[in-house]
Amino acid sequence: MFKISRKTLIGFIIFSCTLLLISNTLSCLKKSAQNVLAPQLSFLDLLKREFSGIIFYHRNMIQAEKLNAGVGALRWQMLDLKELNQENIRLKELLNFKQKSSLFLVPARVIARSPDVWSCSVVIDKGKNSRIKIGMAVINLQGLVGRVVECTENSSKVLLINDPSQGISAVVQRSRQEGLVNGTLGTNLIMRYLPEDAQITEGDIIITSELSQFYPKGLLIGKVINIGGDFSGLNRFAQIKPAAGLSSIEEVLVVIP
Amino acid sequence: MKKWSFLLVIVALALLQLTWPVFLIFFNCKPDFLLILIIALVFYLDFKVALAFTVLAGLIKDVFLVEPLALNTILFSIWSYSAYLLSRQISTENYYVRAAVVIIVALLNNIIIGLVIINFGTIIPAGIFLRNVFISSSYTAVLSVFIFKLVKKIAA
Numbered sequence: 107m108f109k110i111s112r113k114t115l116i117g118f119i120i121f122s123c124t125l126l127l128i129s130n131t132l133s134c135l136k137k138s139a140q141n142v143l144a145p146q147l148s149f150l151d152l153l154k155r156e157f158s159g160i161i162f163y164h165r166n167m168i169q170a171e172k173l174n175a176g177v178g179a180l181r182w183q184m185l186d187l188k189e190l191n192q193e194n195i196r197l198k199e200l201l202n203f204k205q206k207s208s209l210f211l212v213p214a215r216v217i218a219r220s221p222d223v224w225s226c227s228v229v230i231d232k233g234k235n236s237r238i239k240i241g242m243a244v245i246n247l248q249g250l251v252g253r254v255v256e257c258t259e260n261s262s263k264v265l266l267i268n269d270p271s272q273g274i275s276a277v278v279q280r281s282r283q284e285g286l287v288n289g290t291l292g293t294n295l296i297m298r299y300l301p302e303d304a305q306i307t308e309g310d311i312i313i314t315s316e317l318s319q320f321y322p323k324g325l326l327i328g329k330v331i332n333i334g335g336d337f338s339g340l341n342r343f344a345q346i347k348p349a350a351g352l353s354s355i356e357e358v359l360v361v362i363p
Numbered sequence: 364m365k366k367w368s369f370l371l372v373i374v375a376l377a378l379l380q381l382t383w384p385v386f387l388i389f390f391n392c393k394p395d396f397l398l399i400l401i402i403a404l405v406f407y408l409d410f411k412v413a414l415a416f417t418v419l420a421g422l423i424k425d426v427f428l429v430e431p432l433a434l435n436t437i438l439f440s441i442w443s444y445s446a447y448l449l450s451r452q453i454s455t456e457n458y459y460v461r462a463a464v465v466i467i468v469a470l471l472n473n474i475i476i477g478l479v480i481i482n483f484g485t486i487i488p489a490g491i492f493l494r495n496v497f498i499s500s501s502y503t504a505v506l507s508v509f510i511f512k513l514v515k516k517i518a519a
Contacts, residue, residue, distance in 0.1 A: 118444075125418070125440060129433035132425060139426040143378070150382045158384065218381035221427050222435075223392050223495045224476050229381070229427070255429055265429055270485040291491045292391065354385045 137258050140229070144261040147217040148231055155356075209322065211245075211359040212236050217261070226266040226289060227252075230358060233260045241320050243361040249326035249349025250274075250314065251358050262360075267327065268295060268352050275318040276327055281305035284315055287327055287346060293353065295328060297344040304342055306330060312346050322361060368517055369404065369416055376400055376510070377423045392499040397424050398472060399503060399510040401439050402465055405446040406455055406511075407518035417443040430480075438475060442468045458508060465507040469500035 110118075159166065214230035232238055234257055244251045244264045252272070256263035265272060268289035276287045276297060283305050285297040300306060310330040316323040332345040376396040383393045397420045404413040421436030428435070446464060455461055473496045481487055 121414075121440070122437075125433065125437050128418070128422065128436060132422075132431065132433045135422065136426045139423065143374075146378060147381060150378055154382055154384055158386075218427065219383070220429075221377070221380045221397075221424050222395065222476070223473070223499045224480055225429050227429050263427075263429065269429070270480070270487050271429070271483075288486065290486075290488055291495065292488070353388070353391065 136256065140256070140258050140261050140263070144217065144229075144231065144258075147229065147261075148215075151215070151217045210362040212238060212362060214238075214262075214358050214360055216356050216358065224291070225271075226269040226291060226352065227255070228264050228266065228355065228358075230262050230264055230360070231260065232360065233258045233262050235259050236360075237362055238262050238360050242363070243321045243325065244358050245325060245361060246350050246355055246358050248351065249328065250321065251350050251352065251355060253320045254360065264358065266352050267348060267350075268292065274321060274327065275315045276312050277315040278306050278330075279311040279313050281310070284317070285344070287312065293347075294331070295346040295348055297330075297346055298341065300342040300344060302340070302342060306333060306342075306344055308333065310344075312344075322363065365517060366408070366412055369408075369514075370419070372513070372517065373397070373400065373416060373420050373423060377420070377427075380424075381427060389502065390494055390498050392495060392502055394503045394506045395469060395472070395499070396506070396510060397421075397435075398439070398442070398469055399465055399507040400514065401443050402446050402461070402468060402507075403511050403514040405443050406450060406461065407514050410443075410447045413447070414440065414443055432479075434476060434479060438472055442472065458511065461511055462504050462507050466500055466504035469503040470496060473500055 212232055214232040214236075216228045217231050218229040220227045230244075238254060238257055240254055240257050242254045244253060250267055252264045252266040252269070254262045255265045266289070267274060267287070268291065270289045270291055272287075272289045274287040275284070277284050283300065285300045285304075285306075287295050287297050290296055297306075297312060308330050312327045312330065314321040314323060314325040314327060326349045328346040328348040330344045331347045333342060334345070335342050380393070380396050387393070401413070401417040401420055404416050408416075417439045418436055421439035422433065424435040424439075425433045446468065449455070449464065453460070455464065477487065477492050477496060481492075
């Protein structure tokens, strides 16, 4: 059906070689392109938020009314907790309890998301200028979000925990059962390599383990919603619902060790 | 001048793809505007010019992905050339034919990228693989009409 002449073939080979050369210089291009497009992305994000505010005005109003009703009760609870916290601090001091590490957090705003469906990443508006480096863990108020994989002066790329290339060493908080948490590209995560007699049940809380290369120990990953067996029958796996709503995150906190 | 305005269109569509609102993402799938654009460019512009813009569009997409490979740049060029060959063999004046070309290209593009990722050792559940292939491709094809109209208007 298609006839390809020699000239076209030579042209195609030269073109392919050029593309391969371009592929090698992609990492250099990535940094400069991200730097150039970061302000525009921030501006677009601002516009998007303003428009969403207008479109969902009614829903937001009802939500605000509901939330305002709960604020009073929560304020009292917070006061109680503050009291307890202060008491806790005093008791710790009395026991010469030294806190192992205090996390230093840098807040950042999500300005862009992955352009395709085969990876789960976001771009945030803070970079090297805010002391952010590659490999740092990213969380939000609900739980673990991901880790920084690329960093420029004013923006960073964060690989989310539901990306399938992510592997997080994790433990079940209750039984200290260890396993590897992977992303699935979907809304849930999967905890693999659990032995047949693993002490894990539905509703168990999963946190990062101290064996994790990138993540500090004890960060909340999510909750077990289902447990199943591998095809081989040797291992079990657990489906985990991430604590952080990964599909709609807007603000994150970068953990600086 | 008209040709250079396509540069702006590429950047605008890339920005739109990066900041696509969450409430318009269905089943975790969103449309691939740059893929539609490269097919539309082949139908409305000279092939060599279209190919140059295709490489640029692919590079912009790859820049914002995590993978170190320039996979989209290579695939976009292949799809552009295939669409050019196809447009010489069949009539592509009808919008439905163009949407059909877009859905086939989107399906092939998603299948190849998915298989490349799996080949690198990443485990993707079958259901999610199929969801990404079919829903994302259909979503792309549905929105292709608007991009074709935009490109036609600028190229006219």
